[in-house]
Amino acid sequence: MSLFQNILIIAILIAGAGFLSLTEIALAGARKVKLKILAESGEERAQKVLDLQENSADFFAASQIGLNAVAILGGILGEGAFRPYFLSFVQQFYTGNWAETISFVLSFTLVTSLFILFADLMPKRLAMIAPEKIAVSVINPIQIFIKVCKPLAWFINAIANLLFRLFKVNTKRDDNITFDDISAVMDAGAQAGVLQKQEHHFIENVFELEERNVPSSMTTRENVVYFTLNEAEESIRQKLAEFPYSKFLVCSEDIDSVIGYVDAKDILVRILNNQKINQLNESTIRNVLTIPDTLTLSEVLDRFRSTKEKFAVVINEYALVVGVITLSDIMITVMGDWVTPIEADQQIIKRDNNSWLIEGSTPIEDIKHALEIDEMPDEENYETLAGFMMYRLRKIPRPADTVIHSNYKFEVVDVDHFKIDQLLVTRLLQQPEEPPEEPTS
Template sequence: MSEASTSLLTTVLFFLLLLSAFFSSSETGMMAINRYRLRHLVKKGHKAALRTSNLLDRPDRLIGVILIGNNFVNILASALATIIAVRLWGEDSGIAIATLGLTVFVLIFGEVTPKTVAAMFPEKVAFPASLVLFPLLKLLYPMVVALNWICGLLLKPFGIRPGEAVQDQLNAEELRTIVTDPGMLLPQKRRGMLLGILDLEKVRVDDIMVPRNEVLGIDIEDDIKDILDQLRDCQHTRVPVFKGDVNNLVGMLHMRKVARLLSEEEVNKAMLLQETTEPYYVPESTPLHTQLFNFQKTKERVALVVDEYGDVMGLVTLEDILEEIVGDFTTDVSDSSQDITPQEDGTYIIDGSASVRDINKILGWSLPTEDARTINGLITEQMEFIPESSVCLKVGIYRLEIMQMQDNRVKSVRMFTADQWKKIRKAKKK
């Protein structure tokens, strides 16, 4: 009789250890599950995800029912282990053996192992567990509510309200971290597009605009023959028309209208001016994401960038902003890549007018872009005076050697990283 009852108690004890493992793994699985993937599955109508989401809406009650079950199982297992150990080894040794043995078994089989598995595979644990926890919460609801009420009273002086669900929110930098995670199942191209969208808030129109000295436009004071030749060779869909200087802007001319005019026998300046439209101006400090919405709102595709005094600084197009998101999609060779000439020793000869942002994108560097737009501007900003040729300077981990000066500006510069500089020095020693 005694042996049979001991065997029965041992079987019950083994079953209680399994229940302890279930409650421990359920707690870890529920808390470790990816909330954003869970929301996605809920939207798709996944039943297990819906049950799990309902349980996680009130984490205080979920934890309450899990801990009630886990503590009840562990305490009952402790009592049974003590009874079994006393019967087998006597009262004096049995209690010590039961305490030590059950501690080891609960830690290994009831806590560490199931929680490790649940942390690695939270969905595979949480979804099946919701089948048990959901009805168990309804069964123990009065006890869980009472327990949460007592806990709420204890936490109230600290300003903590357990009943309030915490909303998971991501800011732009946290979202960027998720997107750049190598474990994301996203192609590199799409990942780059998502990062490009996030970067729109950091970049202003003056960072990507075509600078004023590179804007191709029609000077209405030129000879009409030269103007027509320029229009026939123009590769842009819209060009600014001005008088003498780009600040004296008359309007924007659409090449589709010009094509119709060129079919006429005689074209004069008055006919061209009649086809121009009102120019669209934007401040230099406008963020790209704002300007993208402004283009959409105004149905414009080209904007003239002006500074605080109203002077034209450059020109920005809708295509320029879109290329910041999807990358270059035109068939023309990038002007920025032409400004960078790789050398055999691993260095680069770069034009002084090259954009710092473009260099960072093409070479994968991280030159500062806050205070200067071009390499010439970066050098003068760092040195605080107009340098001479053959001057070298250090910007972060990058080395710059001025190769040529022209009209008080840097014409070309040799650039390389600190690692490349070490390789060059080693090569010279050999």
């Protein structure tokens, strides 16, 4: 064959190998989520790609058969086509025993470079740009190619499956999507500008509802405002005026003897009708939803939805009331820093770029967000910053007690009746060379 014929055949082989490389990367890299969207919009070829991904053994066997056959044939033809011309060129400068070897190396290098560039590197990089679009475009011709290669592909797959079973290799693809996968996609979307900062913040907080327990968002026991059955009318009026809540617990004598709750609207109606508001009875007191403190916020949302309630009492394993939680509390958790902090009372106050004043009752998840800390040590053992300090100090904290973690110093500022009211958190500009094993005090 002439040089032109050889070049034409090699060009065809390179194009064929390039098509197979392009197809291989596109079908492997096409994301199922996008393909399902295309399939639902009426694109039949997208469904064919999904079906091929579910059973990809025949395709990869056929692809490797084609790629290897083309590469071997291209090497044979290329070496025979170009070596005489390289030999003539080399003999103009050198006529020794190595002339044949040098011409072979030059011919081999040229053919290999052409296949690497045009049949491997460029097609694969193109396929990575838009894998779904390319996969849908090539699915029909590649299915014909798979049918042509099926007898040999079946034989190769049979041997491969035998070896996989022999070495107990699981070849089933795991397509389960984890929270880390979704979080990575959200981060990429935020960096690309597809998600606004607040949208990314909201979505992240929604996923955290499954991890955060009730105590991280509830109104704690000491802050619960409640009425007793024998409470004076003046006291009820004063509480209504002082605390702008829509619902109040009603207890027999103390907070642990809960009877139900009253809606502030019902009391307002009694006032407008000139009725006594301290005569709380069955027509006024409503049954209250009671939940354990071990529930996650996601589970609490399910309880609210199933019971049509928006207010619940939280009790611990000893049947003692530890707080109350409302639907609004959960929504504030989702909204985070973007909500107007009326009820939050500014739990985290940023003094400057390296220091914060933080209330001891602040949930640990909020601390991690504010300080950009990935995780706290053994955080399953506590819910709040005060709990973190007590867990690390192994004692009742006192003012000036400190704990160092993740290049931050947590210092107790104010303690009221053994309760940590406020802490000063400072970012250390330099990591201590040898952080103390035991917290200092």
